[in-house]
Amino acid sequence: MTAERLDAFMARANAAYYARESSPFSEFTTAPEVTQVFGELLGAWAAVVWRAMGAPVPVMLVELGPGRGTLMADALRAVGAVAADFAAALRLHLVEFSPTLRAAQAQILPGATWHADLSSVPPGPTLAIANEFFDALPIRQFVRRGAGWAERFVSAGRFVERETAGPGRDAADGEVVEIGEAGRAVMRTLAVRIAAQGGAALVIDYGPADSAPGDSFQALRDGRPADPLTDPGTADLTAHVDFRAIAAAAREAGAATHGPVPQGKFLAELGLFQRTGALARTQPPARASALLEAARRLAEPDAMGRLFKALCVCHPALPSPPGFPA
Numbered sequence: 001m002t003a004e005r006l007d008a009f010m011a012r013a014n015a016a017y018y019a020r021e022s023s024p025f026s027e028f029t030t031a032p033e034v035t036q037v038f039g040e041l042l043g044a045w046a047a048v049v050w051r052a053m054g055a056p057v058p059v060m061l062v063e064l065g066p067g068r069g070t071l072m073a074d075a076l077r078a079v080g081a082v083a084a085d086f087a088a089a090l091r092l093h094l095v096e097f098s099p100t101l102r103a104a105q106a107q108i109l110p111g112a113t114w115h116a117d118l119s120s121v122p123p124g125p126t127l128a129i130a131n132e133f134f135d136a137l138p139i140r141q142f143v144r145r146g147a148g149w150a151e152r153f154v155s156a157g158r159f160v161e162r163e164t165a166g167p168g169r170d171a172a173d174g175e176v177v178e179i180g181e182a183g184r185a186v187m188r189t190l191a192v193r194i195a196a197q198g199g200a201a202l203v204i205d206y207g208p209a210d211s212a213p214g215d216s217f218q219a220l221r222d223g224r225p226a227d228p229l230t231d232p233g234t235a236d237l238t239a240h241v242d243f244r245a246i247a248a249a250a251r252e253a254g255a256a257t258h259g260p261v262p263q264g265k266f267l268a269e270l271g272l273f274q275r276t277g278a279l280a281r282t283q284p285p286a287r288a289s290a291l292l293e294a295a296r297r298l299a300e301p302d303a304m305g306r307l308f309k310a311l312c313v314c315h316p317a318l319p320s321p322p323g324f325p326a
Contacts, residue, residue: 039074264305
């Protein structure tokens with residue numbers, strides 16, 4: 001059997017997984033599914049940044065990897081309630097290749113326009129949101145072998161190695177180095193657009209803040225960790241995001257960056273607990289308790305609050321956005 005480079009294997013497997021007729025998100029829960037407050041806060045964040053941009057009309061509101069559409073539906077509901085001028089100015093564009101997910105998104109996001117990638121989004125000032133998008137993009141893995149390097153390929157459900165020039169960084173013998181070329185390419189495209197036409201992008205995902213990931217390639221099948229190399233297309237394949245690398249790609253393209261900061265700190269700064277408390281007071285006791293527990297899940301360091309990070313990429317003329325240190 002022909003060996004397939006890991007990034008090609010991951011891209012093929014995830015394309016099949018997200019194209020399944022059954023919902024690809026039935027096996028795991030992302031932050032927007034944990035609580036409606038997550039999407040509401042990001043909608044309010046976008047409205048504040050839009051005003052800092054000078055309130056351009058129209059403005060492209062873009063979500064990369066919208067999942068079921070839950071985040072954006074919650075965001076738009078909040079925007080409609082507190083920022084009617086922003087609601088009137090925005091044009092909703094969703095970057096999604098899966099027909100299954102597009103159909104789900106269309107049920108709750110009427111009026112959206114869908115794109116396979118960023119290249120077909122109309123020009124203009126842009127506000128982009130990417131929640132748990134970059135972690136699903138393909139990665140390459142290199143292994144230090146003595147004085148040289150090997151790259152991982154996949155054949156018959158196992159890794160095979162081929163000698164290579166290496167990733168351009170040092171490592172100890174036997175150490176794995178991951179390179180996210182696809183993530184850097186997407187960020188470069190987004191940052192070029194923002195630097196030239198104005199706007200900002202908010203990336204929320206998981207991974208280390210100031211170092212490259214080691215061997216973080218993983219799979220989730222039927223709600224449980226699984227072997228990522230077996231039965232491609234039946235599991236969600238992900239890897240930790242190299243925030244340092246994508247931030248550097250954004251700056252090289254002419255944009256400014258803020259963060260990354262821990263998700264818990266970011267959401268707390270946006271008012272996660274205040275908004276959750278206000279919402280809980282209007283609910284029956286069981287629902288109120290669930291809302292408060294959901295907020296803790298998003299923010300607590302031993303849950304999602306530390307592993308997940310928030311990174312903002314914006315036009316250099318914009319001030320520090322909400323949730324990021326000045």
